[in-house]
Amino acid sequence: MKMAIKKVVKYVAICFLSALIGLGIVFTVSAQSSIPVESYTYWEDMSSEGSRKAVYSKPIFDIVAVIDSNVLNVAPFSELNDIFVGEKYIYLLDGSESRLTLIDKEYKLFKEYTSFSLNGESVTFNGASGVFQKDEYIYICDTENERVLVADMSGNVKREIQCPQSTLIPDDFRYRPVDFAIDSQGYTYILCEGSYYGMILLSPEQEFVSFFASNDVELGVQKILGNIIERVFPNNTKKAGSESVLPYSITALCVDSNDFVYTVTGSTEGWGQKGQIKKLYHGTGDNILKAGNINFADDGYSTSTVAGGLNQDLCDVAVDNNNYIYGLEGTYGRIFMYDESGTIISAFGGGVGEGKQVGTYQKACAIALNGENILVCDSLKNSVTVYKSNQLGLLIKKGRLLTLKGDYTASAEIWNQVLEQDSCCQLAYSGLARFFLANKNYNKALEYSKIGYDRETYSNAFSKIRENTLKENFWIIFLVSLILIIGIAVFLVVSTKRKISLVHNKEMQLVTSVMFHPIDTFSTIKEKRMGSVCISAALMLLFYLTSVLRNIYGGFLFTYYDAASFNALWEFAKSVGVVVLWIVANWLVCTLCSGNGRFREIIIVICYSLIPLILNSLLQLILSNVLLRDEAAFLNIINTVAYIIFFLLLCFGSMIIHDFSFGKFLRTALFTVIGMAIVIFLLILIVILFQQFSGFLSTVIMEMSMK
């Protein structure tokens, strides 16, 4: 029996090996596949509005094949630098070797060109950077030869697209085509290396129309001020050292089935990158991506890799028929997938330039889509990795499309299935919240939108719940409110007439009266030497506590509390720290400016003035739990009023204790603020000095230990 089994096995094994050779393609991931880098996504709006937090997600793409020269049974590639999926074939460009490899949609070799033919003569395209195909013509961006070669499928060059002649094209413009596209109307887009003018747009008749969609120069306040100063005070040295501020150049483009042009701009600012991917209306070049001003790559950069860190560098973009956008980041080897609204679906891939495993990259340079498959080209590994959506990926894509279309009922079942496979899917919670809202299950909508940090849906659901609660309990609420108002009014009238006071302690009476009779109160403090430092300290502490409580227990719609990122020390510095700084700086300044106020009095004035801010925090805490986002104006008004009262109290108090005029108060207040800045500056200097000294000490200790 065993012998028989062996024979069968041998036979099958031989068949298998022959099959492998015959097939010409080996699916690298032959058994259970796995990707050596975790996929992740970003949860949005958790710790602040617009904030993002990377969260592991279950992979939604599986690697089904890796195509290289071995698999295609061709000579090794030198540098695969572009890939394009045409109508029938996939085009792999090895520009360094003037080599174009055509494979079919099943990833089997069809044909290879190492040169084209023009009038019987061989035309090579060494140094080409881009490839495109449309209507039986292949377009090669022959960068080094400053032309675009247009050849038929037999490899005969039909024409060359040279730099168009136009007065609109500046003399210093270098025509070095790197990417190319033609839309359904026949308009041609040519992207040139390093061009900050935008893309060259040619009409269907191949006439130059204009430069299309250049990036804007973004100037900060600092740069604008700098420019003004330089223009006002010019000199030769400054002129010689001045730099012209140019926009970042586009690095890749693609056109979707609706003729929208997608561009990607590579490495911009280290930390502050945003808006790298644009979806441009072909008529005007306007970016119509709703969330166009977000960072389409990761936040920040890795500083532990190389000195100075590795900048994010989006290098290519592709769009599928459902308007899902795929951005390829070349430095870290990531693929970022976004929906049409710019919401991230998933980020996967990796390798940080050193990837030796399947699904990691050394220099990812191009991305293309073959139906549901994503193809990623690596110019150092000389391979193309083929990703395919797994079951979870298909569900998420379908669910998100339905949610964006507003078909929440159809999407609900899908989102439930998604959550069974990936509990950390923010889109699923948000999608389900919208489903429950549409089905008037407001409590569930509230629950899911809170988990998914979907404040818009939460606000809508909360609005309905509040409306229903008010409707159902109108008379009770009305009566209770009426009784309360009447009660308070009666109490105020009676207590005023009969001079009844709830507070008998004279020091505490000062606290309660400061908001209503600030001048009298501060005069009493100055003249009768009243006011308590202990009460001041308590008020300062209360100020900190109410600020914290407002942050932690404020309504979900108005607060972004995240225990993991909440910094109590920072909150302490913002509240108590600022007050203490004011006290010290004001005392120093007023001593120099002949102020009469003593240190103790300054403490009492600033701390008693905090009362409106404390009350403001308490009010915000309560109201943020009952108001909607649309009603945020109320909170803003209360906030502004509180700060105005605080300023007035501080003003009156300071004028009285120092015996200043209003003008002198303003001057000393300004100097106090400057003094506070100097103190902060000195503190930072001390910290840096301490850090450097401790660094020096630790180095000395290390050297001694190594000795």
Place this chain on the structure above:
Amino acid sequence: MKRNFIKILILFLVSALTLTGCKIGGVKKVYFKAYNSQASQSEAGDISVENETYRLEWNDQNKSIIFTDIKTDREYSTIPAKSGTVQAEQLNTQLLSDIIIEYIDYENNLVTAIGSYDGAVLGGKVDCIKIENGFKVTYYFGNEEISVPVSYTLGSDGIKISFNPSEICENGKGIYRVSIAPYLCAISNKSEDSYLFVPSGSGALIKAGSNSNSNQIYSQEVYGKDPAVEQRYSVSNEQAVKLPVYGMKDGNKGFCAIISEGAETASIEAVCGADWFGYSSVYSTFQIRSYSSVRSFMFGTTSFNDLYSDGPIETVCSVDIIPLYDSKANYSGIAETFKKKMIASSSIKNNETPLNLIIYGGIMSKEAFLGIPYDSLCATTTLKATKNMINELSKKTNTEMSVMLKGFGSTGLDKGKLGGDFTVNKKLGSKKELFGINDFCKEKNIGLYFDFDLVCKKTSAWFAFGSSAKNLNNQTAYQYVYDKALRSQIEAERYVLASRNDLFDNAQKLLDKTENWSLSGVALDSLGNIAYSDNSQTKYMVKNGMAEDVEEILSKISKSGKNIAVADANLYAAKKADVIFETPSTSNKNDMFYADVPFYQMVFKGIVPMTSTAVNTALDEQSAILNAVESGAGITWALFDSFDTKLTDSYYAVYNTGVYDDIKEKIISETNRLKDFYKAVDGTTIYEHNILENGLRQTVFSNGTEVFVNYSDSDISVDGEKVPAKDFLLKIVK
């Protein structure tokens, strides 16, 4: 008084500044024997020794070893061509080398590699003297002034190649790594019915040939990357080499190479040769000096310096190379040979349990009281919920099961006190509840294992100093968690490895603290799969002695009456365990690999019960189940009771999936579906494994039962029977 103080301060600063002038990596004292090219003299001409099966010859002309199977007259050489058929001049000089050394030039702190052909045959000399059952060849690298004696001896089943680092002589330059017989297991790039085998993760095959104009290199350390060497960023996750074995198949012959001594210090390397190179090969390289990338801080900036240990390790390094022929010349034959040689003494333990659970207790999360932050456990599964899960699944599947409880200690899954402080976090339940589960499991014959981390701990820098593994400059060798997106170190999450000396004490602490726990089983996940160096002592450098230490610890725990579970374990821990959870299901997926094979499972099936990786956390659940079926490992599910948004902060991808209520129906149905399969392969070993048509794989078990697993999306027919897409076909021999 004040003057004295100033004097002392100035003196201290002057001494300190003088010391800081010392350069890291300057010329060092050499601890090896001094190099002397006249030390020995070669015996004239060719030398030959033989036993009943093999003959070993020294070819003095080519300076190579020829190894012949007397019965079949098959011949092998350290030069990858049959002796006499290829002239040395025809090959690349690298291919003519019996050994390759990498040495440290202390002047510039750079490591350079050189082969014995260039360094000793052309640039120095090669001596050969006869020893018992073989001969010792000394390679004198003239320019480098290094000599390396290597012994080649015959055994009953093959050849043993070994060297003793203490016999190496040098002068000024120190040897860092030695590759022995790098091209003995070479195959021609033109050979079609051939492959190289490497035990990366579950195991992988490499086809000869190359897709680039340059050689492609594979290298993985045996038992995983040394965590004591700081990894500044994480490029990707690694499926480590768990078994010290490699091999090759070339037509009807092959090799099984077993690293029999010094495995912890070895790396398994493979070169996939470019066309001009002509050959692809797999071999082992031994690191004999420790390496650290150490941090130094100066004025707020951090820099890293490469340091190499002065002295060598004190362990003989050897590889046994066993020829395989005909039907055994494949990875099934390699598995069988390895199993016989390395774990033959182990008796067959319990059978695989069809259902296996890993239940996660919780993770640490930030909470705040009035804005003052503190760490608190976010409980994902309480002990009460755990008992309900086990009870429900036990009832509804009515099958044998094993359960591992992870992250139930004081800090959950996160690193904290050693062994989770040998307690149960109060938020998860009480010890009493744990004992209740233990009794319940005993009654139901369910294996319960409570995980203790005896290796990793989080502690302050001061406390870490005395009890943690060290770098070469005596700094604590910190471990890091890496950023999800940027893959860079997160300083706040760093932790340390227990000092290697303390491992025995830690195990004793575990026994003492749990003496009254009445636990029937303990899980030692980290101890079983982390091999690391501790440069505070020479004997622990380059992970040396880890296998021996862990085996001793496991024996001790085993003797105390506790069953032991390990996870994703290295050979030394796996063979001592009562169950291996989460056996590797894939290879490291290097670009060079062309297919994964379940080699790990082929070695342990029928010897130590095994379970698969958690199928619900896998990329493709169905494929993960098929993978378990292919290798006969029990199915594992990773579970927790409830989701909390705090888990989005977690660095454990396990929390993406596994909410019990969401998947319990699936667990029940899959377990019931696979019952017959596990019954059919109960107590068997894997006799043979084959990769058939694209996506179809066959495993033959020792009782004749066959399973055909179809990973593809379309049905495949085998002997007239259909193997449905993404399913399997079981053929039981009655």
